[in-house]
Amino acid sequence: METKLVLVIVVVLAVGAAAEYVRPPPRKTIHFPWDPKPTSYPQQVHISLAGDKHMRITWVTSDKHSPSVVEYGTSSKNYTSRAEGESTSYSYLLYTSGKIHHTVIGPLEDNKLYFYRCGREGPEFQLKTPPSQFPVMLAVAGDLGQTGWTKSTLDHIDQCKYDLHLLPGDLAYADYIQHRWDTFGELVQPLASSRPWMVTQGNHEKENIPFFEDRFVSYNSRWKMPYEESKSSSNLYYSFDVAGIHAIMLGSYTDYDESSDQYNWLKADLSKVDREKTPWLLVLFHVPWYNSNYAHQGEGDDMMAAMEPLLHAAGVDVVFAGHVHAYERSVRVFNGKPDPCGAVHITIGDGGNKEGLAHKYLDPHPEWSVFREASFGHGELKIVNSTHALWSWHRNDDDEPVRSDQIWITSLFGSGCLAEKGHELREMLMQP
Template sequence: MMMGGGGGGGGGGEKGSGLRKIRMQIATELVVAVVFNLVMCVPGEVVGGVVRQHSFYVRPPAASASRSFAVDKLPQQQKKSSSSGTDPDQMHVSLAGPGQMKVTWVTASEVPASVQYGKTSGQFTKIASGVTKQYSYIFYESDLIHHVILGPLEPSTIYFYRCGGFGPEYNFTTPPPAGPNVPIKFAVVGDLGQTDWTASTLEHIATLDYDVLLFAGDLSYADFYQPRWDTFGQLVSPYANYRPWMVTEGNHEIEHIPFLTESFRSYNTRWEMPYNESGSSSNLYYSFEVAAAHILMLGSYTDFDTNSPQFKWLQADLEKVDRSKTPWLIAVLHAPWYNSNSAHQGEGNKMMAAMESTLYAAKVDIMFAGHVHAYERAQRAYLMKPDPCGIMYITIGDGGNREGLATTWLDPQPVWSVLRESSFGHGELDIVNATHAYWSWHRNDDAEPVMADSLWITSLSTAESRCVSSNLKAVIQSHSTH
């Protein structure tokens, strides 16, 4: 281990401590650099249960990261007002089951894992308790990460809350109630990172009156260097502490170091989703229901073959879906199955081969993916061919990130591909009722978000789709016999 140099006179201990921190940071950066290059160069597909999907795509040079964002443009209630070790930092809220929300925050000092809350500002009539977690990663040790579930909560209601008994008051709005004709609006992003492009995307999303954000993986781009998880948490906190963010993992969340750290250690500790509530045994895949939608959050980087725990969970989850109650069935994952960009070609093929027929039989309406740093919308398709009863595939890995855009497209454009563009942006899915939803993609290269793609979508669960209902149980049984 490192030894601190001798310090003379008063304050030497403080200086020595600071010097040790600097040395530790330098050592960590060196180890991370070596590990990152080693891990990224090792071929293979499944390592320790983690699916590593490689291609011959060479990423462009990284853009410079920005750790600042336009705080002054945010509503006052969303600003972080204190840097005290007991005050909440890196806050986000997420759905945690019917009528429940989870509040997650970080503190440098010990505080109770509890949240006071109520429907009137300054009047906290209820209190909920949860758990505190912490993790180590090489030389890094995280601050204290608190998770508390609140509920039962009323739908479409503003709740005011205070974390751990310290710091300012915040508020969040619960999503609409359950119901087949209940409108709901989703913001959709992927591959955010923490750059000026990220800040632009977040500022544009902040102007939306959305209910839930769907995140298709690749969050912080920490890439083994753990302090980037902290700066990412601080970057998104003003946006994620008042609307629920629902995430799935990307390849940048793996952070596996053989013999030293298991995969997804940071991601699983910081971004704990409601997997237990959906019957899943892993935070890497789960489902949830909100308003008129059943959402499948799938894992591209854990086992997904027909004998895997994820596939068996998916079978059981789909059998419980009642389209008379949740007519919209949506899937979110990281590595796209339909992709006409030269970046990451074929990396979703094996997962598609394992799962597409099951999702097709279940009449999934839309699948959102990230990974490719561009926007692409496909028409409804199945087995790489246009199919009016197939899934509408949308790649939205254009949130920001430091690696830049994927600008090279296959020529000719596949028949299933409708629109593709190498620009940063975000998506909005506005479910109007049981039959119709409005999708729009907003380019954020300009000072103001510009709608660059939009269309009305009809749910496959309705008679208007003219799709013959498939026998899902028969498809599941056919997989089980192989």
């Protein structure tokens, strides 16, 4: 009898272990109760890189006369430096934003904790500058929104001790309802005020009403990125350097063909990359080029046809995208086929949005696809040195982060691929 009972238990356990992961149900949009604050009180504080050793502090006030001043220093309430910036606001149909402040501070020391205050009043904030050398930790999550799963994702990102957050589009899911931009800023402030958030636009940032409202007015007003510092003419695409990484943020929803400003800027930007100084080359945009999910199938094909040859010739290591509400990782790939000199493509549009997950995949999966799952979560890229990085994806399993995919990625720097590509890249950069 004992033997039979043990056998039954073993069988049940084996069946349970082999069963497909059962995803938790959707969670509702977060409710933000009204919280009256003084009109000059800084709200929606977030920070971003703004060129070498500088940081841009962004916040919103209801008081139109509040100064765009940031006081800061390396010890609490002892502000030894001060910077004054610029401000903007916008109107969208019947909505008028608060005063949106953008102030650049610096030069700052690398890997250093700073204390700062916005507008001469309100609470004190802390930020930590990224390191100038490896190792460096990047958190990655797109398509965030404002649901219970978003909160879970943010909590898990906060646990990973990241230096920089990369967001490949679809931030607030405001979808024309402007106060949702305000609540999103409130939701992410605890994280985004303490570490740089580098973002690019998605389709939910477009908010275009023909003859009435220009697209991206909300996004561009609130989330100013270092496009001017990287010689771009548009906030929709730019680049930055951090700790041996050159990161390029591209726009899926602005012109990208070979005659476009974005394409020509990309060529100019790539021509300045020195892989001795920045051995890792990363690219982010919203619509994935390699996607085996039924959702948004083929939407990135035109951009891929225009830009993939250029990125391949430059030896891009990893490409991050969002848009598809699921996770997928490829082998190194180029032109639809595995290629040891191609980029690893990672779709990570699973931050917690209100639209839910994209469950249906093509079957059989393409040869370039090695891991895919429709679950909410976030990714962590720990770049250890000039040649090796550890990528992991963490599923939101209820309220616990569960590491579900992990792989070491070897940089193309020093691999022999870059030597082969050098002539090809020079030819492409010289083309008018």
